Amino acid sequence: MNIVIAIQHPAWAHQFQGIIKQLRCEGHNVLTLAIRKEMNITLLEYYGITYTLIARSTGRGIIEKAWLLLYTSIRYYLKARKHKADLFIGRATPNIAIAARLLGKPSLVFEDTGHAIVGLFFCRLFATKIMTNKTFKRYLGKKHTYVDSYKELFYLHPDHFTPDSSVLALAGLAPNEPFFILRFVAWEADHDFGHKGLSIETKRKAVEELGKLGKVFISSEKELPQEFERFRMPLAPEKMHHLLYFATLVFGESTTMAAEAAVLGTHAVLCHISRMGYVDELENIYQLISTVILSSGPQEQSVLKAVALAREPGIREIGKEKRKRLLAEKRNGARLFLEEIRRFF
Structure with missing residues (x-):
């Protein structure tokens, strides 16, 4: 299966690196699309995850962010179409939801930030399924499913992390x-x-x-x-x-x-x-x-x-x-x- 994932924050690199590696080990072709923010690119390289850089910044201010949303959504769509994507995964980012809908493919996202208004707006419209913590304070409709975990337990659960003194x-x-x-x-x-x-x-x-x-x-x-x-x-x-x-x-x-x-x-x-x-x-x-x-x-x-x-x-x-x-x-x-x-x- 051809899978597309977006990494736009250092925490996302931590959260999904193990999943990317597991999917690749199972024979799936995972395309990682990245927008540079702080040290997220450094972390992807540390984890040995190949990626395609979509933009060098997430933007500052409403106007720049609006322009970047349009620009990066187009680039996500073009890269995913070339990849012949079957599934989109990641956090509740507009780029993923928009590209998946334009290509007519399913998308699965995880979100824990209830005030991530822009991302949740597009994902409520276009995502196939939205996973959140059980304590998430907003109801996102029929596509919303709750899990008894935190995003931090994607990568800091003892199954994945051992502290090094x-x-x-x-x-x-x-x-x-x-x-x-x-x-x-x-x-x-x-x-x-x-x-x-x-x-x-x-x-x-x-x-x-x-x-x-x-x-x-x-x-x-x-x-x-x-x-x-x-x-x-x-x-x-x-x-x-x-x-x-x-x-x-x-x-x-x-x-x-x-x-x-x-x-x-x-x-x-x-x-x-x-x-x-x-x-x-x-x-x-x-x-x-x-x-x-x-x-x-x-x-x-x-x-x-x-x-x-x-x-x-x-x-x-x-x-x-x-x-x-x-x-x-x-x-x-x-x-x-x-x-x-x-x-x-």
């Missing part, structure tokens, strides 16, 4: 040394229009206060201010999940990284503009994420919450115990997605 030495850390990962995003995604994240003052406060308790590493989608350069993450992107596993705490604006930390048994403080079902579950049921809604009060409360968590005795060990329960109750996302793919064969 050698990353500690690479990062200049001693065993059991406390350290914190701060993640800042660019706020340039389609669903981020009109929103801003943490102020420079709050970021500075987080670095200062957490720095009193251990080493601080910063991962950022956009250019770091000079004052934060010495805290820049020293490891290659493919090492990040190993470092997340051993971290004392994660703090920042990225829903994905907070959820990644949670399924690895590391507590996270997420500073965001809205709530999502699976994040609420990780917070309320498994108590591995603490969410601070940026519009609901002073941003400094997020730093206070992070410091309080970091000071809790045995916080790392507590997190790993919580993870055991999570893994006992949630399923391997990649396995579920592959089962759905095989229904189209």
